Amino acid sequence: MSFLISGLYHITCSSRRSADALVRSFILCKISNSEMTGYNTYRGGPVNQGNPDSRYMSDAERGSVFSRFVQYKLLTELCEPQWRSWRECIRAKNEEWFSTFKCRGDFNVVNECQNKYILDPVQMKLLEEEYLQLRSEFRRTGVGHQFMTKDQMHKYFGN
Template identity: 30%
Template sequence: MFQTEQGPNKIRNVGGPHNLGDPEDRTLRRVEKEVLIPKIMRERAKTEKCVDAVKAFESCCKDNNIFMVFKCRDQNNALKSCLEEWYQNEQFQNECKEIYLQERSEFRRTGLSKKKRQAMEAEKK
């Protein structure tokens, strides 16, 4: 059963198979909403949605070294525009939220972080 343990200056989730919280709990803390889910959104937008804009900006920066601030404004604006479009997309936000909730649930169920699970899978191969 999910419980909350309160100690000096902190609230900690306990319960679940590894005492890390209920794997089926779908409530989000403030840090998850404002930091962790937007991080997933940023990473996915850069690697899946705005690939061409990222490549153009990186290429411009490499080609122009210290002058990149002046010469790569158009590429930077295009990248910002693309990222902003995806950050505002409600369906994309919900997808990223679901990804986060699945990862958190798996962590609470197994007690292993995503990195550790991936390392264990790599060792098996």
């Protein structure tokens, strides 16, 4: 018995259960690989990673990958002096009680710097263009640029 669920997944099952039971129970069922394909914008291109010239960014990509890219740029380039000042304050007051509370002035400066970039539509458009260029390069060559990796953060923040 075979069912097509919401046009996305083709489920094959050996028992004769109702469609509702099939959806709830995948114990005897398997999802056929022939129907599980990604969006058209993420297929094709020179290395099958998507069209390099596509400017489309899905909500999931915008919420996860792009936001991580923006966070990385704010930490390492745009607001780097403010972050460094705050980290130095935290390290200097590490042995004291409420060190983060005592360094809240420095952290407010960090927040002001970040808000300056995040709330400015022109700056966000520039960051989006930079991200799309990196993604386009990845889709052309298959070689990506990693950001916010564990090793990069350890190197940047120190011990």
